[in-house]
Amino acid sequence: MENKQFVNEIADINTDFAQWYTDVVIKTDMVDYGPVKGTMVIKPYGYAVWENIQQYMNKEFKKRGVKNAYFPMLIPESFLKKEAEHVEGFAPEVAVVTHAGGEELSEKLIIRPTSETIICDMYSKWINSYRDLPMAMNQWCNVLRWEKTTRPFLRTSEFLWQEGHTVQASPAEAEADTQEMLKVYSDCLKNLLAIPTLTGRKTENEKFAGAVATYGMEAIMKDGKCLQAGTTHDLGQNFAKASNIKFLNKEGVLEYGYSTSWGVSTRLIGALVMVHGDERGLRMPPNVAPIQAVIIPIASKKEGVLEKCEEVRTLLESADLRIELDNSNNTPGWKFNEYEMKGVPLRLEIGPRDIENGVATAVRRDTHEKVQLSLDNIVEEVKNLLANIQENMYKQAVENFNASLVETDDFDTMVKEINDKKVALCYHCGDSACEKEIKDKTTIKTRVIHSYDNNHKCIYCEKPSKYRVYFGKQY
Amino acid sequence: MENKQFVNEIADINTDFAQWYTDVVIKTDMVDYGPVKGTMVIKPYGYAVWENIQQYMNKEFKKRGVKNAYFPMLIPESFLKKEAEHVEGFAPEVAVVTHAGGEELSEKLIIRPTSETIICDMYSKWINSYRDLPMAMNQWCNVLRWEKTTRPFLRTSEFLWQEGHTVQASPAEAEADTQEMLKVYSDCLKNLLAIPTLTGRKTENEKFAGAVATYGMEAIMKDGKCLQAGTTHDLGQNFAKASNIKFLNKEGVLEYGYSTSWGVSTRLIGALVMVHGDERGLRMPPNVAPIQAVIIPIASKKEGVLEKCEEVRTLLESADLRIELDNSNNTPGWKFNEYEMKGVPLRLEIGPRDIENGVATAVRRDTHEKVQLSLDNIVEEVKNLLANIQENMYKQAVENFNASLVETDDFDTMVKEINDKKVALCYHCGDSACEKEIKDKTTIKTRVIHSYDNNHKCIYCEKPSKYRVYFGKQY
Numbered sequence: 001m002e003n004k005q006f007v008n009e010i011a012d013i014n015t016d017f018a019q020w021y022t023d024v025v026i027k028t029d030m031v032d033y034g035p036v037k038g039t040m041v042i043k044p045y046g047y048a049v050w051e052n053i054q055q056y057m058n059k060e061f062k063k064r065g066v067k068n069a070y071f072p073m074l075i076p077e078s079f080l081k082k083e084a085e086h087v088e089g090f091a092p093e094v095a096v097v098t099h100a101g102g103e104e105l106s107e108k109l110i111i112r113p114t115s116e117t118i119i120c121d122m123y124s125k126w127i128n129s130y131r132d133l134p135m136a137m138n139q140w141c142n143v144l145r146w147e148k149t150t151r152p153f154l155r156t157s158e159f160l161w162q163e164g165h166t167v168q169a170s171p172a173e174a175e176a177d178t179q180e181m182l183k184v185y186s187d188c189l190k191n192l193l194a195i196p197t198l199t200g201r202k203t204e205n206e207k208f209a210g211a212v213a214t215y216g217m218e219a220i221m222k223d224g225k226c227l228q229a230g231t232t233h234d235l236g237q238n239f240a241k242a243s244n245i246k247f248l249n250k251e252g253v254l255e256y257g258y259s260t261s262w263g264v265s266t267r268l269i270g271a272l273v274m275v276h277g278d279e280r281g282l283r284m285p286p287n288v289a290p291i292q293a294v295i296i297p298i299a300s301k302k303e304g305v306l307e308k309c310e311e312v313r314t315l316l317e318s319a320d321l322r323i324e325l326d327n328s329n330n331t332p333g334w335k336f337n338e339y340e341m342k343g344v345p346l347r348l349e350i351g352p353r354d355i356e357n358g359v360a361t362a363v364r365r366d367t368h369e370k371v372q373l374s375l376d377n378i379v380e381e382v383k384n385l386l387a388n389i390q391e392n393m394y395k396q397a398v399e400n401f402n403a404s405l406v407e408t409d410d411f412d413t414m415v416k417e418i419n420d421k422k423v424a425l426c427y428h429c430g431d432s433a434c435e436k437e438i439k440d441k442t443t444i445k446t447r448v449i450h451s452y453d454n455n456h457k458c459i460y461c462e463k464p465s466k467y468r469v470y471f472g473k474q475y
Numbered sequence: 476m477e478n479k480q481f482v483n484e485i486a487d488i489n490t491d492f493a494q495w496y497t498d499v500v501i502k503t504d505m506v507d508y509g510p511v512k513g514t515m516v517i518k519p520y521g522y523a524v525w526e527n528i529q530q531y532m533n534k535e536f537k538k539r540g541v542k543n544a545y546f547p548m549l550i551p552e553s554f555l556k557k558e559a560e561h562v563e564g565f566a567p568e569v570a571v572v573t574h575a576g577g578e579e580l581s582e583k584l585i586i587r588p589t590s591e592t593i594i595c596d597m598y599s600k601w602i603n604s605y606r607d608l609p610m611a612m613n614q615w616c617n618v619l620r621w622e623k624t625t626r627p628f629l630r631t632s633e634f635l636w637q638e639g640h641t642v643q644a645s646p647a648e649a650e651a652d653t654q655e656m657l658k659v660y661s662d663c664l665k666n667l668l669a670i671p672t673l674t675g676r677k678t679e680n681e682k683f684a685g686a687v688a689t690y691g692m693e694a695i696m697k698d699g700k701c702l703q704a705g706t707t708h709d710l711g712q713n714f715a716k717a718s719n720i721k722f723l724n725k726e727g728v729l730e731y732g733y734s735t736s737w738g739v740s741t742r743l744i745g746a747l748v749m750v751h752g753d754e755r756g757l758r759m760p761p762n763v764a765p766i767q768a769v770i771i772p773i774a775s776k777k778e779g780v781l782e783k784c785e786e787v788r789t790l791l792e793s794a795d796l797r798i799e800l801d802n803s804n805n806t807p808g809w810k811f812n813e814y815e816m817k818g819v820p821l822r823l824e825i826g827p828r829d830i831e832n833g834v835a836t837a838v839r840r841d842t843h844e845k846v847q848l849s850l851d852n853i854v855e856e857v858k859n860l861l862a863n864i865q866e867n868m869y870k871q872a873v874e875n876f877n878a879s880l881v882e883t884d885d886f887d888t889m890v891k892e893i894n895d896k897k898v899a900l901c902y903h904c905g906d907s908a909c910e911k912e913i914k915d916k917t918t919i920k921t922r923v924i925h926s927y928d929n930n931h932k933c934i935y936c937e938k939p940s941k942y943r944v945y946f947g948k949q950y
Contacts, residue, residue: 032597032600032601034546034547034593034597035547035550035551035554035593035596035597036547036549036550036551036584039547039549040547041544041545041546041547041597042544042545043544044542044543044544044612047542047543047544047545048542048543050545051543067519067522067523068519068522068523068526069516069517069518069519069522070516070517070522070525070635071509071516072509072510072511072514072515072516072633073586073617073619073633074511074514074570074619074632074633075510075511076510076511079510091577092576092577093576094575094576095549095572095574095575095576095584096572096573096574096575097570097571097572097573097586098571098572098573098574099570099571099573100569100570100571100621100632101567101568101569101570101621101622101623102566102567102621109511109570111572111586118509118510121510122507122509122510122516125507126507137519141617142548142616142617144548144549146575146576146577147576148576157549157575158547158548158549160545
């Protein structure tokens with residue numbers, strides 16, 4: 001009964017996925033709309049997910065010698081114009097500061113939509129010799145891109161991200177860096193968020209404004225649409241030339257550096273919701289869950305119940321688990337619904353009978369299975385169960401992912417499949433005009449290149465193929 | 476010799492403290508100037524200090540139920556105007572976005588100089604009943620205040636900070652919160668940064684624009700000037716009324732909430748430099764040092780030296796110590812200078828003779844003492860030594876702090892002492908006009924109130940005293 005009542009609060013995931021998404025992120029207190037159109041407030045339950053992502057990434061960055069820093073948010077308008085493609089890509093989306101300190105500024109300042117131009121400007125001062133390379137810094141910050149159509153986490157004017165920027169001594173090292181960071185990202189999605197991804201190079205049409213090559217990581221949502229979940233860019237010498245980053249190489253010759261950049265954003269939170277969520281709300285993989293297990297006292301006024309709950313909480317927390325004990329006046333049934341909707345991976349019910357039997361009753365969010373855990377060995381049993389849930393959720397996500405992929409050589413079939421919530425792997429000629437024609441006609445875009453292949457025909461124009469590429473709809 | 480050469484790179488701390496500060500923060504790679512006037516780039520060595528502060532604070536916030544969140548950076552201009560004193564205080568310093576997405580905006584947006592107005596606006600939607608209180612969130616973010624005269628870390632247009640915002644159910648709870656957070660801040664400065672502080676209420680003239688009461692934490696720099704290192708504000712019902720934050724209290728009556736806010740910023744990094752630095756550069760207290768110990772191989776090409784250094788590094792790192800091993804081609808002498816300037820608390824030299832004797836030669840940054848540490852017990856010995864350095868640096872800082880404080884009842888003496896690098900504790904009538912006259916005449920301002928006292932005479936106007944208050948020059 002209680003579940004029924006509860007489920008009614010969020011739209012049906014099968015019939016209205018878009019409304020389901022909005023209901024879930026708002027009603028679980030992950031996010032709210034900000035007062036300025038297109039902005040969001042990331043509430044504690046959403047922000048905690050971001051903090052867990054930050055923690056994971058920071059470790060990976062550190063292992064690879066990438067150091068955190070912070071660069072100014074305001075960029076002189078002239079900087080943006082230094083790289084021709086870059087300004088074309090970003091100028092329409094920027095917010096402009098014209099006045100400050102009560103006066104009109106002599107040069108307009110833009111709020112960073114991304115920081116290549118300002119970071120490369122600083123790098124040009126700091127880099128002199130090959131001994132200074134690679135230079136690799138990352139910043140966690142806010143960025144702003146004025147968007148017409150926005151949705152919490154997925155597309156907002158302001159969002160949070162990390163942007164890594166490196167300068168390397170050779171094209172090979174720059175290229176290797178973009179591959180390495182793409183791997184870091186896809187490993188994060190796999191290990192932390194339990195999300196499988198497609199990774200590969202983006203086509204010329206879809207690359208970053210100013211890059212030589214862009215690599216993308218695509219997750220597939222439950223409605224079959226792709227979500228670009230991270231990108232890495234080989235910028236060649238484009239930004240180095242624009243910002244005059246020169247270094248004395250080992251042969252004593254002055255040379256432009258080879259730069260890269262790469263980023264993931266709070267979009268990942270949206271991906272998490274749309275890959276794992278179900279008709280009851282969120283489902284959080286334990287590794288990233290703000291609350292890994294919630295303890296719910298049953299008949300909490302009975303002697304010893306609350307004490308036992310507190311004891312278990314303390315034990316689990318001292319094992320570095322993220323635990324909540326809900327001792328509020330709400331009924332157990334209300335609490336069951338609440339934490340199901342919030343996607344807490346494990347619920348531990350502890351009542352007089354459980355205590356008598358020396359157990360806690362555990363209910364998994366992923367399978368709804370009920371298991372008795374021994375209170376004597378509660379830390380290990382909870383840890384094992386959480387590991388098992390993490391593994392199972394990844395397995396479920398991989399199944400959905402695989403079920404979303406189709407291969408076809410026929411254009412009409414491709415369109416039909418994609419309209420039927422699929423992602424299609426097809427041969428393509430690699431011609432930008434042909435790709436654009438497909439997009440204009442169907443709103444279907446390429447996602448990432450699967451492999452290079454000259455032995456087939458383009459799915460659309462039937463000229464010789466250049467590569468196999470994933471086509472799909474996107475967020 | 477090498478030290479001599481090195482010291483010449485930074486200005487003399489005794490004769491030109493201001494230039495010494497700039498030299499130190501720039502040459503140790505903590506910070507650089509950004510391309511827009513008044514902005515700074517926080518480089519990895521400075522940012523790591525900030526990350527250590529964040530880590531400490533986050534634990535303290537969590538213990539007190541304060542949750543991290545993120546609110547939008549852009550605030551509608553109308554929001555700022557909701558609280559009369561607040562707009563008067565901040566309007567002259569704000570940066571204004573007038574255009575975005577290629578169009579002129581219908582309402583101008585300001586970049587947050589602080590977030591009371593936008594956070595209270597959101598709180599008004601989320602708070603309904605006393606059950607929702609206290610509501611306590613914190614955000615780590617950038618803020619912008621257009622400043623005419625700027626210095627890295629101390630005063631810049633954009634800076635990083637944390638701002639905590641709470642709504643409480645009663646004036647007593649709001650007041651208690653401001654006291655509690657002030658204690659958290661001063662404990663952080665004591666335990667992490669080894670900095671003693673003066674804490675207390677600010678006078679009416681010096682309080683936050685829109686607050687009922689502001690409490691401040693003041694650190695004293697080596698040149699005798701005060702640095703406001705953190706503030707907490709009891710906002711009473713001012714912002715609750717402006718933003719319509721109402722809650723149903725336990726008696727079932729609708730009432731305005733009582734809000735507070737509190738913050739510390741990247742200024743703290745400046746305080747760290749100016750409290751502990753010496754003629755050779757930075758001195759980092761171990762608890763906050765980005766590098767707690769640097770290992771320098773001596774005769775690194777001799778067999779076994781580098782291996783031993785690596786082994787020691789691994790041991791120390793696995794004990795969660797922050798260690799650097801400098802195996803570059805620079806001479807040991809060059810390295811000694813470099814890490815002294817960077818203020819690394821402990822240097823470990825390991826050469827063939829040390830290895831033969833089963834020791835590492837440790838040199839303390841705080842006392843320049845040399846000690847032999849047993850390699851067999853290196854983790855514990857390094858840990859003990861670092862704890863000892865932390866304690867000693869706090870002791871040294873307290874000595875300087877105490878030596879800076881004077882008490883006087885004579886105005887001319889006060890001015891003379893303060894001009895002679897002191898902070899003076901004096902009686903004052905509490906009259907804003909009197910306080911302002913002192914400021915206009917001498918540039919000397921009140922720092923924090925020491926205690927309330929009606930039994931003496933004002934140091935300036937000789938009317939009956941209201942309180943004893945610290946006077947000093949400030950950053």
